[in-house]
Amino acid sequence: MTNDRNSSIRWALVTGATRGIGLALARGLAHRGYGLILVARSEEGLQQAAHQLRKEGAVAVEYTPIDLAASGAAERLHRLYGEWLVDVVVNNAGTFVYRDLVECNGGRVAHIVGLHIVATTELCRLFGASMARRGKGFILNMSSYAAWVSMGGLGLYGATKSYVERMSYSLRDELRESGVSVTVALPAGVATDLYGLPDVWQRRGVRLGVLMTPERVAERCLEGMFRGRRRVVPGLMNRVMRPIASHLPTWVRRVLRNKTVGFQK
Numbered sequence: 001m002t003n004d005r006n007s008s009i010r011w012a013l014v015t016g017a018t019r020g021i022g023l024a025l026a027r028g029l030a031h032r033g034y035g036l037i038l039v040a041r042s043e044e045g046l047q048q049a050a051h052q053l054r055k056e057g058a059v060a061v062e063y064t065p066i067d068l069a070a071s072g073a074a075e076r077l078h079r080l081y082g083e084w085l086v087d088v089v090v091n092n093a094g095t096f097v098y099r100d101l102v103e104c105n106g107g108r109v110a111h112i113v114g115l116h117i118v119a120t121t122e123l124c125r126l127f128g129a130s131m132a133r134r135g136k137g138f139i140l141n142m143s144s145y146a147a148w149v150s151m152g153g154l155g156l157y158g159a160t161k162s163y164v165e166r167m168s169y170s171l172r173d174e175l176r177e178s179g180v181s182v183t184v185a186l187p188a189g190v191a192t193d194l195y196g197l198p199d200v201w202q203r204r205g206v207r208l209g210v211l212m213t214p215e216r217v218a219e220r221c222l223e224g225m226f227r228g229r230r231r232v233v234p235g236l237m238n239r240v241m242r243p244i245a246s247h248l249p250t251w252v253r254r255v256l257r258n259k260t261v262g263f264q265k
C-alpha cells in the first residue's frame with residue numbers, strides 16, 4: 001500500500017465497496033474527484049474493484065481487507081487512515097438476515113450486531129472526531145427501509161438498521177457546529193446480491209419497478225449527502241409509501257411473511 005496521506009488528495013473511505021451499492025458509491029465519489037479507500041473482507045474483490053476504478057480514472061485508490069464485524073476493526077482502520085485527509089466516510093457494508101431470532105445462532109447475531117451497530121458507531125466516533133478537528137466532512141450511513149417495517153424474520157436486520165437511523169440523527173445534531181454533516185440513507189429494494197437473488201430476478205425486479213439499480217440509489221445518496229440532507233429515501237414511491245410501511249396491519253405482515261418466508265439466503 002502506498003502512503004499518499006501527505007498529498008493534497010481528499011479521501012473518501014467506503015465500506016462494503018466491492019460490489020452493489022458500495023461500488024456504485026465509490027464510483028460516484030471518484031467522479032467527484034475523491035481518492036478512494038475501499039474496505040471489505042475479500043482481498044480479491046477489493047483488488048478487482050480498485051483495478052476497475054483506477055481504469056475509470058479515479059485519482060487514487062487504496063484498499064484494506066478487513067472483517068468489520070470483528071472486534072477492534074474500526075480502530076484498526078482509524079490507525080491506518082486517521083491521519084489522512086479523509087473528508088467522506090460511507091458506512092455501507094452490510095449483510096442481510098431474514099430469519100426468526102430464535103432460529104439464528106449466536107455467531108450470526110454477533111456478526112450482524114458487530115457489523116451494523118458496533119463498526120458503524122465506532123467508525124463514526126473515530127473518523128467523526130478527526131473530521132470535527134479539521135472542521136469539515138461528510139458521513140453517510142446506510143440504513144434501510146426495513147428499519148421502518150416490524151415483521152417476523154426481519155427483527156435482527158430491521159432493528160440494527162433502526163439503530164443506524166437513530167444514531168445518525170443524534171450524531172448529526174452533535175456534530176452540527178463542527179462543520180461535519182451526517183446523512184442517513186434508507187433505500188428500499190435494490191438490485192444487488194444482498195438477498196442472494198439471481199441476476200435474472202434482479203433485472204426483472206428493476207423492469208417491474210420494485211427494485212432500483214445500485215447506481216441510481218448511490219447517486220441519490222451522494223446528492224443528498226453533499227447537499228447536507230439529514231435523510232435520503234431513494235425513489236418517489238418509496239417516500240410516498242413510507243408512512244404506510246411503518247404501520248402495516250398485523251394481517252398484512254402475516255401475509256407478507258407467509259409469501260416470502262421461502263426466500264432465505
Ligand SMILES: NC(=O)c1ccc[n+]([C@@H]2O[C@H](COP(=O)([O-])OP(=O)(O)OC[C@H]3O[C@@H](n4cnc5c(N)ncnc54)[C@H](OP(=O)(O)O)[C@@H]3O)[C@@H](O)[C@H]2O)c1
Pocket residue numbers: 015016017018019020021022039040041042043045066067068069092093094095115142143144145186187188189190191192193194195214
Ligand atoms: N440491496 C438492498 O435492497 C438494500 C436495501 C436497503 C439497504 N441496503 C443496505 O445497503 C448496504 C449495501 O448493500 P448491497 O445491497 O450493496 O449488498 P452487497 O451487494 O451484498 O454488498 C455488501 C458489501 O459489504 C461487504 N461486507 C459484507 N460483510 C462485511 C464485513 N463483515 N466486513 C466488511 N465488509 C463486509 C461486502 O464485501 P465482502 O463480502 O467481501 O466483505 C460487499 O462489498 C447494506 O448495508 C445493506 O443493508 C441494501
